Amino acid sequence: MTLTGTPFILTAFAVAAAATGLLAWAWRRLRGRLMPVRVLGILVCEALLLVAVAAEVNQAGDFYPSWAALEGSSTTAQLPRAPAVHLSRWLAGQAAAGSRDGLVFTWHTAGLPDWRLAGPPVVYLPPESFQDPSLAVPVVVVVQPPGAPTPTDALHRLGVPACVVFLRTTRDVKVSAVSAGLPEQLTGDLPVLGHGWAVVGVGSAMPVAVDLLRADTLRFQPLALLPSPGAAVDPTLLRTARVDAGTETHTAVDLTDALIWAAQHTPAALAPPLTLTPLPMPSTTVPPGPHPTSSRTQPSSTPPASKSPSPQSKPPRNTWHPTV
Amino acid sequence: MAPDSLTTLVVALAVALAVAAGTALFWDRVRGWPRFAARPLAVLLCLATAAAAALVGVNHELELFGSWSEVVGAPPPTAADGPGLTAAEPGHGSGSRIVSFTVHGRASHITLPVYAYLPPGYQAHGPRLPVIEALDGFPGSPQAWLKALAAPAHLDEEIATRRMPQTIVLFPYQTVDAHRDLECTDAVDGPAMDTFLTTDVPAAVGQLLRVRTDAAGWGLIGYSAGGFCAVNLAMRHPDRYAAAASLSGYFEALTDSTTGDLYHGQKAVQNANSPLWRIAALPVPPLSLYLATAEDDHFEYSQMEKFAALAKPPMRLTLATVPLGGHSKKVWRQMEGPAFDWLAAHLAGPQPDQLYSAGKAPGVSSASTAR
Numbered sequence: 001m002t003l004t005g006t007p008f009i010l011t012a013f014a015v016a017a018a019a020t021g022l023l024a025w026a027w028r029r030l031r032g033r034l035m036p037v038r039v040l041g042i043l044v045c046e047a048l049l050l051v052a053v054a055a056e057v058n059q060a061g062d063f064y065p066s067w068a069a070l071e072g073s074s075t076t077a078q079l080p081r082a083p084a085v086h087l088s089r090w091l092a093g094q095a096a097a098g099s100r101d102g103l104v105f106t107w108h109t110a111g112l113p114d115w116r117l118a119g120p121p122v123v124y125l126p127p128e129s130f131q132d133p134s135l136a137v138p139v140v141v142v143v144q145p146p147g148a149p150t151p152t153d154a155l156h157r158l159g160v161p162a163c164v165v166f167l168r169t170t171r172d173v174k175v176s177a178v179s180a181g182l183p184e185q186l187t188g189d190l191p192v193l194g195h196g197w198a199v200v201g202v203g204s205a206m207p208v209a210v211d212l213l214r215a216d217t218l219r220f221q222p223l224a225l226l227p228s229p230g231a232a233v234d235p236t237l238l239r240t241a242r243v244d245a246g247t248e249t250h251t252a253v254d255l256t257d258a259l260i261w262a263a264q265h266t267p268a269a270l271a272p273p274l275t276l277t278p279l280p281m282p283s284t285t286v287p288p289g290p291h292p293t294s295s296r297t298q299p300s301s302t303p304p305a306s307k308s309p310s311p312q313s314k315p316p317r318n319t320w321h322p323t324v
Numbered sequence: 325m326a327p328d329s330l331t332t333l334v335v336a337l338a339v340a341l342a343v344a345a346g347t348a349l350f351w352d353r354v355r356g357w358p359r360f361a362a363r364p365l366a367v368l369l370c371l372a373t374a375a376a377a378a379l380v381g382v383n384h385e386l387e388l389f390g391s392w393s394e395v396v397g398a399p400p401p402t403a404a405d406g407p408g409l410t411a412a413e414p415g416h417g418s419g420s421r422i423v424s425f426t427v428h429g430r431a432s433h434i435t436l437p438v439y440a441y442l443p444p445g446y447q448a449h450g451p452r453l454p455v456i457e458a459l460d461g462f463p464g465s466p467q468a469w470l471k472a473l474a475a476p477a478h479l480d481e482e483i484a485t486r487r488m489p490q491t492i493v494l495f496p497y498q499t500v501d502a503h504r505d506l507e508c509t510d511a512v513d514g515p516a517m518d519t520f521l522t523t524d525v526p527a528a529v530g531q532l533l534r535v536r537t538d539a540a541g542w543g544l545i546g547y548s549a550g551g552f553c554a555v556n557l558a559m560r561h562p563d564r565y566a567a568a569a570s571l572s573g574y575f576e577a578l579t580d581s582t583t584g585d586l587y588h589g590q591k592a593v594q595n596a597n598s599p600l601w602r603i604a605a606l607p608v609p610p611l612s613l614y615l616a617t618a619e620d621d622h623f624e625y626s627q628m629e630k631f632a633a634l635a636k637p638p639m640r641l642t643l644a645t646v647p648l649g650g651h652s653k654k655v656w657r658q659m660e661g662p663a664f665d666w667l668a669a670h671l672a673g674p675q676p677d678q679l680y681s682a683g684k685a686p687g688v689s690s691a692s693t694a695r
Contacts (some may be wrong), residue, residue, distance in 0.1 A: 032349075039348045042344040042347060042348060042370055043340075047343070048375060062650065063650050063651050064649075064650045064652060065621070065622065066650075069652070159675075159676035160675075160676065195669075217610070217638040221610070247638075264672065265672050266673060267670065268488075268672075269673070270487060270488070270489070272486055272487070274665050275643060275644070276616055276646055277646065278642070296664040
């Protein structure tokens with residue numbers, strides 16, 4: 001008999017009526033020492049009637065559609081898994097220096113030739129990534145012209161923990177490969193959030209930054225643009241970013257301003273969240289690619305040139321980070 | 325003695341028991357013609373007191389009405405007439421606080437109290453914190469979030485474990501009459517709850533609390549009717565909110581006996597308050613939405629499926645379910661922790677109040693509405 005079925009509701013009312021009838025039949029016999037039974041009878045009849053009314057209300061509102069829904073006490077929120085990324089071990093080895101000033105290093109990653117950049121990306125990880133390896137930090141992608149310097153001073157003025165990835169573009173840069181490959185490789189290698197990546201476009205590389213944003217509007221959100229000295233941002237670029245990609249934009253006065261604005265428009269650095277059972281949705285997350293073979297720039301860090309892990313030996317991917 | 329208090333429940337149960345005992349004891353003592361009036365009256369009193377005790381019990385469990393004025397359909401009592409914060413509850417051991425304040429809506433002309441969760445370590449001169457507005461179902465009140473769903477304890481836990489950053493969570497009233505479900509809309513020729521919730525409340529909070537003022541730092545969450553509110557308000561105002569979470573919400577502008585005639589037959593206004601219509605007919609806003617429901621919550625599950633089928637970039641959608649629980653508090657208590665975590669990950673974090681000066685004019689920011 002289902003909780004919301006008419007048979008149950010009719011039965012509930014019938015039982016309440018029968019109990020009331022029984023009480024009425026026995027009423028005159030329940031005197032003297034049996035008086036408490038009379039009181040109990042009244043309370044039982046009231047309770048049965050209320051149960052029947054509650055069943056009727058539940059059927060109308062569909063609050064508890066089944067006995068299982070009423071009784072079940074399942075706790076389906078899943079506790080987060082311990083994070084592990086390809087460079088976890090290497091990062092642990094850099095903790096002494098990294099936990100003080102963060103770490104800037106050249107990031108050699110699989111698929112790099114396909115991106116057609118001027119060179120391998122330079123990555124900054126904030127001190128918080130070393131102080132608490134369970135945190136996933138947000139990402140700021142800086143798209144620069146070839147030969148642009150890495151503004152290490154500015155990285156220490158962000159005000160919030162963020163991973164900053166510097167890409168030096170070329171005329172032949174393949175934005176589609178970058179938009180797909182960069183998130184795949186970076187989330188596999190480093191403890192970063194998988195979404196809400198801010199983008200900074202610098203000088204002649206601004207159109208590439210906007211193209212990157214448009215290539216994956218689900219992942220790349222706010223956009224800061226820094227025009228070349230004395231120049232202005234092309235209004236068409238701004239319009240494309242705001243209207244076509246629907247993103248918030250900022251025109252910066254210098255790279256420090258751009259980085260601070262971008263970092264402060266990303267989510268906070270977070271531990272893995274509680275999750276419910278996810279339903280399948282289109283996702284930008286793809287299986288992790290192989291590994292980093294990195295060398296360093298600063299301070300004195302060089303990620304190990306390790307072998308590509310086999311699928312079986314891959315560490316758990318940081319799937320605790322919400323995907324779109 | 326508030327209607328949702330344990331004292332009220334105990335009194336209601338005691339009265340029901342006393343009336344039952346009195347009926348049993350005095351049934352035979354009333355003789356002659358008075359018994360023809362007294363006995364039916366006793367039966368009615370038994371039923372009425374039992375029903376009242378049951379309703380008080382339900383209210384105690386679900387926190388539908390937090391004050392007697394709400395019970396009789398009057399606006400809730402304002403926490404303080406003057407400006408400023410009032411401690412609404414004793415401080416928690418974690419260091420978080422619940423405060424209340426009254427919003428005198430300049431745009432909506434509505435005056436209602438709002439409760440706010442201030443996280444541990446909140447400082448009036450600290451970083452500007454992200455904000456989440458939490459909306460309840462109908463019938464309901466902010467007490468539903470605060471007590472029935474134990475939101476402060478959940479938030480304490482999520483922040484302590486760094487699954488959330490420091491965040492201010494607001495619990496506004498969303499109707500001027502606890503007997504009427506305004507669906508958080510600007511009702512035609514009626515109360516402008518949308519304006520109150522999306523304009524007046526943020527304006528008041530910006531004056532009183534250290535909060536982010538940009539859309540990137542503001543989100544919405546709600547259960548049941550509040551879930552509808554969260555998604556509808558976010559879709560209507562993507563320039564003010566970046567993300568919303570709906571727990572067992574629906575996606576159509578419903579009208580029934582509890583809402584009354586919100587739209588006065590103006591189909592365009594009703595459509596404009598219907599997320600399903602908006603997502604099909606208007607440009608999709610760049611919002612992040614978290615939609616969760618129980619798999620056996622049939623109407624809401626089917627509504628979620630319809631909405632998800634129409635969603636497309638730049639909207640970012642995350643769907644989640646629990647297998648059992650229907651449309652109940654049990655489900656929402658399971659969902660709120662993951663939903664708060666998700667919101668934290670889709671809102672901009674606390675913003676240090678450091679003004680960068682490069683010796684030049686400040687940069688120009690602009691928010692896209694993409695409507």
